Structures are given as C-alpha cells and as structure tokens.
Amino acid sequence: MLTSQEKEVLDLIIIGGGPTGMFAGFYAGMRKMSAVVIDSMPQLGGQLAALYPEKHIFDVAGFPKVTGQELVNQLERQLKAFPIAVRLEEKVLQVIKEEERLFRIVTNKEVYLGRSVIIAGGVGAFEPRRLELPGGREVPHKGVHYYINDIESFRGQDVIVLGGGDSAVDWSLMLEGVAASVSLIHRRDKFRAHEHSVDKLMKSTVNVLVSTDVVKVTGDGRLEALTVLNKPSGETQELKCDSLIVNYCFISSLGPVAEWGLDIENNSIRVDSRMETSIPGIFAAGDITTYPGKLKLIAVGLGEAPTAVNNAKVYTDPTAKLSPGHSSHMKF
Incomplete structure (x- = not known):
C-alpha cells in the first residue's frame, strides 16, 4: 500500500542542494512545476556552504566578488519565492524508473514519486586529499587545515598554503x-x-x-615549521608556520549514483545538449555532468539548471513550450 508521501506525484525531483540544485528549484517554480530539493547535508549550499563559506567567488555574473555563504544566502532567498519543498539530511539511495513519466526515489527516510528527475549532486560525496609526507604518513599536527570557516582565526599568524589551483591562490590573496x-x-x-x-x-x-x-613538519603536537625542498636546485629551507592550509583538491565518489544505470564517464554523468542522461526523464546539471567542452564552474552549473528544468518540463508535459520566453516578461 502506498504511503501518503508516495501518493503525491511531483513534477520534478531535484537531487542535490548546492547552487545548481537550488537554482533548478527556483526555475522549476518559474515553470510552475511542483518540486522538491533533496540533499544529504544539514544545510543548503553544497561545497560552498560546507567548505568555502568565507572564500570569494569570482565567476558568477553580476557579482564582482561574493563569498560562498553570501551566494548561498541569495540563492536560498530566491528559492523561497516559490513553494518548493526542501528536504535536508536525506541521502538518496535509489532512483527507479517505474514507467514513462514516473520515477520512484528512495531515500534513507522517505519514498518520493516524480514525473522527472534532475541530478545536481555536485561532485558527489567528497573528502579532501590529505597531506602525506614521504612514506605515506599523514600529518596529524594541530594547525593543519583542509577547510576554512573563519578567516579571522588566522589573524597575525604565519600561514602557509599548499596547492596551485584557484582555491589555493584565492585563499593566499585573501589572507x-x-x-x-x-x-x-x-x-x-x-x-x-x-x-x-x-x-x-x-x-x-x-x-x-x-x-x-x-x-618535513616540525612541532610537538602543534605545527611550528615546515621544511621544503626546491626540486630543480635540490636545496631545502625551513619556513615558520603557525597554520598550514592544504588545497590538494578533493577525492570524490558518485556513491549510490553509480548504481542507477546511468552512462558514467570518469566519475561524471554523461548528458546531451538538453542535459538529459542516458535514461529519458532523468536530467543532470552542474559539476556532476560531463560532455564535450564541459567546464566545471559555478556559472556553468547555474546556466545548465534552466536547460535541465525546461527540458524536464517538456518531458513531463509534451504540450508545454520548451522556453516560455525571457524571464523579464514574467510576473511574480
């Protein structure tokens, strides 16, 4: 017998509550679709909220710079313009296509029914790549950081940042x-x-x-200094260090997503120009997707979300227009 939760068939189930999933929820409201956003985290925002709340973001149109948490707050405010349900601390375990335009989504808490699905799970489950010294020994010292939640906690310290990507460079400049x-x-x-x-x-x-x-890392339980080796010259030097920030990227895993029968390539979901996966009615957007020329930027995910929603709208209702026109023509 179906539970009361199962009896309601939503137009769209959005898996993932990061920036892409949040904007997909808002845009679903623009298309008058009933929808729910499901995320395993205790708060909306994905990696931005969990890892980079104080880091400046530079690749979002209209914001010369904005911190991760400020962007999440604005997206949440935007999402609340429509009655889109949000379910946090729920892990999606299964996505089952019962029939055309009917999907069963099983979480660790509930079962949902939807006419279409958008997977916006970012990079999936993630954890930082740890700093290991020669011999594979992870550095256990206090003062080693993989996340920054309070930049003021580093005031007056001698800080060393490890890494060569945008996060490492941006954190260095902010500090x-x-x-x-x-x-x-x-x-x-x-x-x-x-x-x-x-x-x-x-x-x-x-x-x-x-x-x-x-x-080499020096310190009696608490970080005091690093010994570094310049590889071309072979010379070493010791640097005073109160705090070490490691930005060696993250190790990600699709987790249960890999078992849903989707076409997976290099730990990402393959999609077409409509953001549709290999299973009709299941769409994907954001960093979890791959296609020729794909760029993993927040701005790209925010652009893919409306494409996924518009095509999900047409999938659930073949008589609907793919695009209703410019959003500036719409009234709230």
Missing part, C-alpha cells in the same frame, strides 16, 4: 591582509588557477615557491 605572513607552495612550476588571479598573486606580498615539496 594577505589578515595573516602576519603568507607563503604559497606549489609542487609544479605552473598554476592551474585563472591567469588574472595568478597575476595578482605575483604582484602581492605572498611568498610564492614553485616546484617545491614539503618534506
């Missing part, structure tokens, strides 16, 4: 006016960060060391 000193150590000779950010870095007071590895 420049807070910490007593900032050093950025990159294992390679070229950065993966945006060129403009790298130019700012090179003009800053940040001590930049490239082609350099950490070979």
